[in-house]
Amino acid sequence: xxxxxxxxxxxxxxxxxxxxxxxxxxxxxxxxxxxxxxxxxxxxxxxxxxxxxxxxxxxxxxxxxxxxxxxxxxxxxxxxxxxxxxxxxxxxxxxxxxxxxxxxxxxxxxxxxx
Amino acid sequence: xxxxxxxxxxxxxxxxxxxxxxxxxxxxxxxxxxxxxxxxxxxxxxxxxxxxxxxxxxxxxxxxxxxxxxxxxxxxxxxxxxxxxxxxxxxxxxxxxxxxxxxxxxxxxxxxxxxxx
Numbered sequence: 010x011x012x013x014x015x016x017x018x019x020x021x022x023x024x025x026x027x028x029x030x031x032x033x034x035x036x037x038x039x040x041x042x043x044x045x046x047x048x049x050x051x052x053x054x055x056x057x058x059x060x061x062x063x064x065x066x067x068x069x070x071x072x073x074x075x076x077x078x079x080x081x082x083x084x085x086x087x088x089x090x091x092x093x094x095x096x097x098x099x100x101x102x103x104x105x106x107x108x109x110x111x112x113x114x115x116x117x118x119x120x121x122x123x
Numbered sequence: 124x125x126x127x128x129x130x131x132x133x134x135x136x137x138x139x140x141x142x143x144x145x146x147x148x149x150x151x152x153x154x155x156x157x158x159x160x161x162x163x164x165x166x167x168x169x170x171x172x173x174x175x176x177x178x179x180x181x182x183x184x185x186x187x188x189x190x191x192x193x194x195x196x197x198x199x200x201x202x203x204x205x206x207x208x209x210x211x212x213x214x215x216x217x218x219x220x221x222x223x224x225x226x227x228x229x230x231x232x233x234x235x236x237x238x239x240x
Contacts, residue, residue: 042226042228044230049232050232051214051232051233057226059226101168105226107221109175114160114168
């Protein structure tokens with residue numbers, strides 16, 4: 010049972026480069042989201058989606074794009090990487106009906122922008 | 124204003140003792156959910172326990188229990204009989220609303236728990 014799969018696990022970019030962080034889930038969850046974790050800051054929501062074709066901004070969306078063409082996949086794009094985007098990125102997914110809707114997290118992607 | 128406040132950056136506990144990790148929250152929504160996650164040094168986020176705002180009883184999951192004091196807006200995590208493997212970062216998080224599309228989580232800054240042998 011794979012759960013939430015993130016790739017890559019590690020990435021080093023130069024300022025100005027672009028890349029896509031991949032996230033896939035096999036639990037048929039409607040809700041998917043991206044967080045970043047910085048030292049001493051907890052996790053902050055970047056973007057989220059409540060279903061295919063529907064995305065919205067979280068607390069810190071600047072510099073990131075997302076799309077959701079399928080239920081399973083929710084990629085995060087950095088169009089022009091900046092050193093301020095050095096962070097650990099987590100993807101999470103959950104059901105979106107009424108109830109607990111526990112969010113399950115991927116293993117994270119550690120990104121360094123030089 | 125912070126919606127989730129964890130006032131203890133670090134906590135130490137002796138193995139086999141109980142420990143309480145504090146969490147206070149701020150919301151005007153009468154419907155909300157509170158979550159605790161554990162992040163060991165390996166980095167993954169592990170769900171521990173959930174408390175809904177309308178739940179009449181405090182949540183329990185094995186050695187974890189949640190001391191939910193609604194009037195004080197606090198949701199403290201109690202770990203009984205601490206084990207060395209409990210050493211980790213612990214995050215409190217809140218979801219405003221009871222689901223149905225409002226799944227956004229707001230996290231606190233975390234508490235680093237160290238269990239001493």
